[in-house]
Amino acid sequence: MTQPLEILPVLGLPEIEVDADLGALIAKAVELRHGDILLVTSKIVSKAEGRLVHAVDREAAIDAEAVRVVARRGRTRIVQNRQGLVMAAAGVDASNTAPGTVLLLPLDPDGSARAIRARIHELTGRQVAVIVTDTFGRPWRNGLTDVAIGAAGLDVLEDHRGRTDSHGNELVLTMTAVADELAAAGDLVKGKATGTPVAVVRGLAAAVTEQDGDGIRPLVRPIEEDMFRLGTSEAVREAVTLRRTVREFSEEPVHPEAVRRAVAAAVTAPAPHHTTPWRFVLLESPAARTELLDAMLAAWQRDLRELDGWDEAKVARRTARGDVLRKAPYLVVPCLVMDGCHPYPDPRRAAAEREMFTVAIGAAVQNLLVTLAGEGYGTAWVSSTMFCRDTVREVLHLPDTWDPMGAVAVGRPLAQPKDRPPRGAAEFITVR
Known part of the structure; x- marks a missing residue:
């Protein structure tokens, strides 16, 4: 951009009431030119649209x-x-x-921007762009600034990807939030307490489009791409909530380091006697996964026929549950090791000792699943390896002391799981 810019406050606007004609009021207050960009504070849009509500409890309104x-x-x-x-x-x-x-935000800020733009065009014949703004704080930065929450008549993002910089380097990730830059610039002349809710940016006529455009939607990062969607103490609670059993995965490969970070979280789980009763076998190659699953399928089919007496149809239905493992681009086999357990001649104490270690591997796997959920991966913990442990140990060349405790399918979900209603804790609690 080489042309000079002007940022002008729009003065003389009256106190905005419900059903006020904002487009007409702005057109009367300032002589607009073709290519002007209007920055309109959301507060007056909300007032005009009747979004002023009585609320004794502001927290209830936020809810x-x-x-x-x-x-x-x-x-x-x-x-x-x-x-x-x-x-x-x-x-x-x-x-x-x-x-x-x-005051609540406008129900549809993009729609509000389009309506103001259309009204101004109707009254003046001028083709302008309209940005509805609101004040935001920003992570890791002190202070507030205005950003765009609604837009019409301009592309809110300028995509520089594929261009080259002054040194000839190709730009790979650069996308400029033009609408946010304009919103912040307009706030310099609007201010927070001066009663000046509208500003005009002049000198960027080339940015104004004939069509209303996509509005603010391109600026809102999709939730699956948001690396910072979780807050502080909410991170653990939300990650636990995000941990869902996923049975359909995309073809996107799983980053091995993400799994290793999840294993590092897994091994922080509590365990008896200061032991570390966990081992995690990572099946990163398709060949290793196929070899294991083929051998497990054969063992399952044999045992279900010979030991359980199932017919072929019932065997097929039961073994089909393992398809989730075949569809996953990555498998983790958690194993329990009893190193450090206390030997008890009494079988009841020996059983309790094993249960203690089994609880520990369950806690470790939960850490693994929650951490992977936080990284955006879906998982399914399937029990099948527990029913053919000898086969698993043989194929994976594991020591006899390693007990496979199921298998965890890992991958990017093919679709985001549907929301489920929150589950309260009251029905699961007994107080004495």
């Missing part, structure tokens, strides 16, 4: 607007709101409103 809590510290909550934006308090604002009332 109603939030769809997911990302982080909480004291009374401060970072949440994802119904528009998909991650922000403090779901955008519920108690400033510059009458006592006992709060």
Whole structure:
């Protein structure tokens, strides 16, 4: 960009009431030019759209607007709101409103921007862009700034990928959040307490498009790409909630280091007698997975026929459950080792000793699954290796003292699991 820019406050706007014609009020307050970019504070959009509500309890209003809590510290909550934006308090604002009332964000900020743009074009014939802005804090940065929460008439992202920089290096990841840059620039002349809710950026006519465009959606990072979707203490709770059994995986390979990080979390689990009763066999090659699964299938089919007396149809139905392991791009076989267990002649104590170690491997596997969920992987812990341990040990060349405790299928979910209702703890608790 080489042309000069002007950032102009729009002065003289009246106090905005419900059903106010924002497009007409702005067009009357400032002489707009073709290619101007309007920056409109969401507060006046909310007022015009009747999003002022009586709320004795602001927290209840936040509850109603939030769809997911990302982080909480004291009374401060970072949440994802119904528009998909991650922000403090779901955008519920108690400033510059009458006592006992709060302002909610517009229901459809993109729609609001399109309506203002269309009205201005109708009244003036000018083709402008409109950005609806709101104030955000930012992770790892102090201070607030305005960002775009709705847009019409411009591309909110400028994609530089495939271009070269001044040294001839190809740009691989660079995408500029143009709408956010404009929102922050406009805030320099709007301010927070000056009663100037609209600004005009002039000098970027080339950025204004004939069509309304995709709105703000390209700026909102998809949840599956969000590396920072979890907050502080919420990270563990949310990762536990995210841990779901996934049976359909994409073809995307699993990063081996992600699994190793999960194993590092697994081995922090509690264990009896200061032991480390876990081993994890990582099947990273297709050949190793196929060899193991073929041998397990043959052993299962033989035992179900000869030992359990099942017919072929029943055998086929039962062994089909192992398909989830074949569809996964990565397998982990957790093994229990009893090194360090106390020998007890009494069979009851010996059984309890093994149960203690079995609980430990379960805790370790849970750590593994939760950590993988936090990395965006889906998992399915399948018990099948426990029914043919000798076969597994033989194929994988494992010591006789290693007891395979199922197998964990790992991969990127083919589709995001459906939300499930929260499960309260009350019915599982007994207090004495």
